[in-house]
Amino acid sequence: MPNPAFASQPLAQAIRHCLGLSLSGALVAMPLAASAQEGAASPDETGTMVITATALKVEVPALETPRAVSEVSREDLNERAVNSYDEVFRYRSGVISAPYGDDNSADWFFLRGFSGEDSTYMDGLRLFREGGYFWWVTEPFGLERVDLLKGPASILYGEAPPGGVVNAISKRPTEERQGLVEIEAGNKDHRQLGVDSAGPVAEHENISYRMVGLFREEDGELEGTGNQRVYLAPSLAVDFSEDTSLTLLASYTKDHGTPSKGFRPVKGSLLDTAFGRIDPETNLGEPDYERLEREQFTLGYEFEHDINSTWQFEQNLRYSRMDLFLRSLSPYTSLETDSRTVGRFLTYREGDYDAYTVDNRLVGKWFTSKAENTLLLGIDYQRFDINYRVGDGVFTPIDVFDxxxxxxxxxxxxxxxxxxxxxxxxxLQDQLRLGDRWVLLGGVRHDSVDVESYSEDPTAVPYDESESQVSFSGGVMYLGDYGLSPYLSYSESFSPQVGRGPDNEAYVPSEGEQWEAGIKYTPDWLDGYMTAAVFDLKETNTLYSNVGEFIQRQGGERHSRGFELEGVGYITDQLQLTAAYTYLDTTIEDPDRGEFRAGLIPYHQASLWLDYSFEGGVLNSVDVGAGVRYVGESVNADPNSNEEVSSYTTYDAMASYEFTPSWIAQINIKNLTDEDYISGCNSWCYYGESRSVIGSLKYRW
Structure with a gap:
């Protein structure tokens, strides 16, 4: 049975009203704070705390933010040999990674029970995944770290799904000269060469560069599939003065291969047939006919200027372009009466899109002897234009066993x-810190969204709609003794829905809201942190499918209630631990079926990673790590069935040896026992990733 909600609707409305009043009060108090700035105490030193701008769009310690935030550093990515973006959060709470198994055409997350398909950002600006299969992909080798802000975030990011925001931070130029050459090889014909060079430009101390390049080639999980990737990411940073800086960022990605999409009928994967179950490596497509050709290009900058000691102006801008040719096959029927044959469906996309994003921010900070106030004023703009050809249709059936x-x-x-x-x-967002104890946060946002859609399909109806939305957020946190900091927060989201229902009425935006209570713990005996959070997250005006109809209706509700634990830190100078646990109860309700459990979402997930660095003796400079991940049972959400998908446990391991300060050899094994498992079912089923073994040799300078 679902757990009771944490807050009623009238209480939410009252909080929204109070937030508006508190923001007004903050604006009135600004002149007083400014007049008292001279001689004010400086902010507390953050020490080794993680500083992030993802949660509030201003740099603050993550552990002093009344929202759940997770971070995966470059060190973590290196240690676990992360080559696929949807592997990033495998050892963090609140995330279901790769729910659809191996898919070399896209990266997939579920965040707090909601699809993260439109949750991906880079350097604070949105990465578009729209237009049907035009899915932007992110290359982990080009990243410095990845931040996850959990729960609704429309107050800062506008249109966004309720589960959260995944923000990738690009590698940047460095003042110190440094470099890396890395060679990888492994099973599944994995081959990779990576180069990363950075430092000052010639003798100019105020100009620095970075050049990141990668070539990767590997087979997919299905027979006859694979992908080649070329990735380049140049960047240049210029400090015009102590007050003004500009960082130019660009990237180019080219994928060439055969898509590996593991759709499987329920009978034949989750359930037995008279002929057994379909081999996980069996390709139900056409390896010599299917193709994936994708080119991505970005060009943008980040600009910062200190107007005076109080105000700072920041601007992020990016132009993105994608060219795509996709020809892919997937089964679209259950096994026929012969228990061997499935019908197949062709997906064909050929076209391109252009996207423009810009975010302008004005940040003001005032300090007094007892308070610190940070005001954020912003205006952002997004434009997305796509033009493509569709060639979907029914394809010839295939024998799944031969x-x-x-x-x-x-x-x-x-x-x-x-x-x-x-x-x-x-x-507008205001953060007020009172003394060394209280952090108060409030924000409000207004969005205007215009959507147009035209198709030459004679059955399609042109779509031209405009929507506006007001979003609120707020929070309070107490910075207690012994490193214990409890908090409470409220946040909202909205997601425009393109199209019309069976009544020919345009869809209205889906709306999300979340209540979250938690505690963050930074004990003095641990170089790290521990967090716990409980949340109630609901989306209304959700689209749902009525039995026998091909057009979705609107009016459903998706509801997630959960509890998360996460801890990262050094137990000793040599032993590091990363642990996470998630309990998640996600349900869907629509007028046709009532309330039912959402597919793909397990009640329980847990993970543990230990890393030990030897010092002295015969094992000096050896680093070993091991991890275990448990994913509990889930259900198949097909309206005609409710089969249970079994839980599974996988193990990972790594070992590295530093020959010299410059040379490092490393080996990583994922799914050490080569566990055969189904990652989830939602009318179709998906096999999880098989064992992967990757060896690498790195030279650093």
Whole structure:
């Protein structure tokens, strides 16, 4: 049975009203704070705390933010040999990684029970995944770290799903000269060469650069699939003065391969047939016919200027472009009466998109002997234009136990589609720190969104709608003794829904709201942190499918209630521990079926990673690590069934040896026991990743 909600709707409305009043009071108090600034005490030193701008768009210690935030550093990515973006949060709470198994065409997360498909950002600006299969991918080798802000975040980021925001931070130029050359090889024909060089430009101390490059080639989990990737990311930083700086950021990614999409009928994967179960490596597509060709390009900058000792102006801007050619096959029927054959469906996309994003921020800070006030005023703009051809259609069936390839029927109607989306957001956020104890946070935002959609498909109805939305957020935190800091927060989100229901009425935006209570713990005996959070997260106006209808209706509700524990730190100078636990109860309710448990979402997840660095003796400079991940049972959310998907446990391990300060050899094994498991089912089922062994040799300077 679902747990009772933590807060009623009238209470939420009251809090929203109070937030508006508190923000007004903060604005009135600003002149007083400014007049008292001279001679004020400086902010507390943060020591080894993690500083992040993802949660509040201003740099603050993550452990002094009344929201749940997780971070994965470059050291973590290196230690676990993360080469796929949806592996990043495997050892953090609140995240389901790779729920659809191995998919070399996209990265997939579920965040607090909600799809993270539109939750991906880089350097604070949105990465678009729209237009049907035009999915932006992120290369982990080009990242300095990855931040996760859990729960609704529309107050700062505008349109966003309720589960959270995943913000990748690009590698930047460095003042010190440094470099890396890395070679990797492993099973599944994995080969990789990475280069990373940074430092000052010639003799100019105020100009620095970074150049990151990568080539990777590897096979997919399915027979006859694989991908080649070329990645380049140049950047340049210029300090014009002590008050003004500019960082130019660019990237280029090219993928060439055969898509590996592991759709499996429930009968034949989760359930037995008279012929057994489908082999996890069996390709139900057409390896010689399917293709994935994708080129991504970004160009942008980050600008900062200190106007005076109180005000700072910041601007982030990026232009993004993607060119895509995708020809992919997936089963679209259950096994036929012969228990061997499935129908297949062709997905065909060919086109490109252009996206522009800019975020302007004015940050003001005032200090007194007993208070610190940080005001954020912002306006951001997003524009997305896509033009592509669609050629979807029914394809020839295939025998899942003895597939015979080459029987092609590629004839499908191809028609052109054009979509446009434009969003303007204005936001205000105020953070007030009283003494060394209280942190108060409040924010409000207004968004205007215009969406247009046109298709040559004669059955499609042109779409041209405008929506506006007001979002609120707020929180309070007490910085207690012994490193214990409890907090309470409220936040909202909205997601525009393109299209019309069966009544031909345009969809309205889906809306999310969350209550979260937690505690953050930074004991003096641990070089690290521990956090605990309990939350109640709800999305209304959710789209749902009615039995026998191909057009979705609106009016459903998705509801997640959960509890998270997370800890990262050094137990000793040589032993580091990373541990996480998540309890998540996610349900869906629609007028046709009532309330039912959401597919793919387990009640329980737990993970533990230990890393030990030897010092002295025969094992000097050896580093070993081992991890275990448990994912509890979930259910198949097919309306006609409710089968249980078994839990699974996988093990990972690594070992490295530092020959000299410059040379390091490392080996990583993922899914050490080669566990066969199904990662989840949602009308289709997906096998998890098989064992992966990767060896690397690194030279650093």
């Amino acid at each position: 597939p015979q390839y080459g029987n092609l029927s590629p004839g499908a109607l191809r028609y052109r589609v054009e979509d446009k989306k434009e969003q303007v957001g204005v936001y």
